[in-house]
Amino acid sequence: MAGAREAILNAIRRGLRRGPLDAERRAALERRLVEHPSHLLPAIARHDGAERVRRFVERAEAEFATVARIAGPAAVPGAIAAYLAQRNLPSTAVMAPDQWLERVPWEDEPLLRLRKGRAEADDAVSVTTAFAGIAETGTLMLASGPASPTTLNLLPETHIAVLRESRVVASYEEAWQRLREETGRVGAGLLPRNVMWVTGPSRSADIEQTIELGVHGPRRVHIVLVAEAGEGGDGGGR
Amino acid sequence: MQPTSHAFKAEAERGLFDAALQRALGKARGTFLDRRRQAIARLPEFEALREIARGIKDHTLANLDAYLEIFEANVRTNGGEVHWCANAEEARAVVLSICRRLGARLVTKGKSMIAEEIGLNDFLAAHAITPVETDLGEYIIQLRGEPPSHIIAPAFHLNKEEWAEAFAKHHPGRGARPRTERKELLDEAREVLRERFLAADVGITGANFLIAETGSSVIVTNEGNGDLTQTLPRAHVVLASIEKVVPTLEDVSTILRVLARSATGQDISTYTTFSTGPRRPGDPDGPEEYHVILLDNGRSALVGGEFQDMLRCIRCAACINHCPVYGAVGGHAYGWVYSGPMGAVLTPALIGIERARDLPNASSFCGRCEAVCPMKIPLPRMMRHWREREFERRLTPAASRYGLRAWVFLAKRPALYRLVFGLAARLLARLARGRGRLRSLPLAGGWTLGRDLPAPEGRSFQDLWAARRRAGGG
């Protein structure tokens, strides 16, 4: 509403007993946004190296995700096929149209049937990468884009995320820092349309405060953690 | 929703003698308290983070006009729209005009207390648009035609038999399925609501935060319903009140560390989602339109005044879960969207003290709400402000005016006050003998009837305040 904007801003300023911020204070706010200072990082958000990966796996499993650790990209198809077979899940999946995933030797598992694109209502299994894994809470960070449709994280009952160990970060702040560095973008341009932090499968405690898994989102979140970066280095996999 | 907060006393009494409600409350609250305690024990820096979180919000509120302008500009840069709305009526009109332009018939909704505040569901239904709540707790109370009884667990007051009964009635053709186990109820809801997600024309969510730096809205959920709501339809409408804004991603990250731990006792909720504008070129999915409704509805009047601290609230419900009064009477007694201590402060501010004059009296002065509030909001002090205002307005009935006078007498004599209330807190703690629960409370039979009262954790606010002053930190 046209009048409401000014009325609300003026009421706030009346409360603060001042007019619009003067140039100096406004510049200080803009500076704070550009510098986006980090605050205290608790110890759980400061792990490094192997300890960081260990924490990520431990927290993800504590939140009811499953994790398979494999040696390299070549082992991805086998790990996924084995996971689906063990749980009697369909071997047909919808996969993110992601360059790194496309280079994986899928032909090694001829029984896996993969379609590339966004998820539709009847897709049972999805395969994606993840922008990052956050060790602090065992959280996957998924960033939308042409190569990573958001529906893949939501519609299928089983979500398989392939995450390279080099993309495991210690904290939420470090995940943002990576995004800032890798995209070189700032401010309004920084975030893709959708960024999801996913910690384990969907759940609800709405009935008698008792946690049950698998409500609206995926019932199962499986993380395939790949030890070596593979070709293409660190840049892909978003 | 139409407030009935004026009837607090009668409704509270009804809650006290509702055996089923008492059972549900007792069970559910214990779970919340235990989970929170454990989550905080796992994060030694929790206290320090609380202080930082409070500082972030105070900084934001001191510059609220500027951060809202920056937020607005960044939403626009990303192709979204911002609609400023002074009151509920304006907000409803904006939602309706978006729905009409898109020819929407079915609207899915994530949990939004703002939607409750502006009475959106009834309004949409009256205009031939079907709103479907998708958070399970909201869904069941929508089926039952009742308001939420708790800001993060709307169906806090229901047991699974009541769920089963509502599903049997509202999900025709599924009668052959057993509905006795929680898992079966959830599966049934998943199936029914999945169809709605896929068919909806517009998705409406609330916002836990707005981020000025990036022009994003943030929702925090466990079910994934909010994500399906905002991803699948043609338009995503965000309902947010003006105090939800924070400056940066780093700021929100810090506050998120205290939010879930205080709310459900999780380290983090299952889904924390940052939405920035509509679908981008090349995106295979996502809404084509992104709208943020910035609702004031009385909040700007709190800025700079004695209730400004309330605008730090992140709706975690810790104060509600720890409140002995809420625990005794349940959420519906408060008569509006917000209950417990945060409701006792916020409701009079938003609907007027004359329509909610008993709420600020719904306090035992145990101080637990402030002690657990992750944003360090001085809830007891603000309830006192309301009582004083109410006293001045002379709206107070004679009996409670007498009580209030007695209280003012104590309050004006700090030493005596400390003695009475500090002693009371220690006494209660001793009575509980480390069990953390009280079976009965001396002189307050009604409150502990049928349920246990959590014992005060440590000392009262006044004690702590005095200690801090002595330490020079006052």
Ligand code: SF4
């Ligand atoms: S007042 Fe504090 S404890 Fe209560 S809901 Fe708000 S932030 Fe949480």
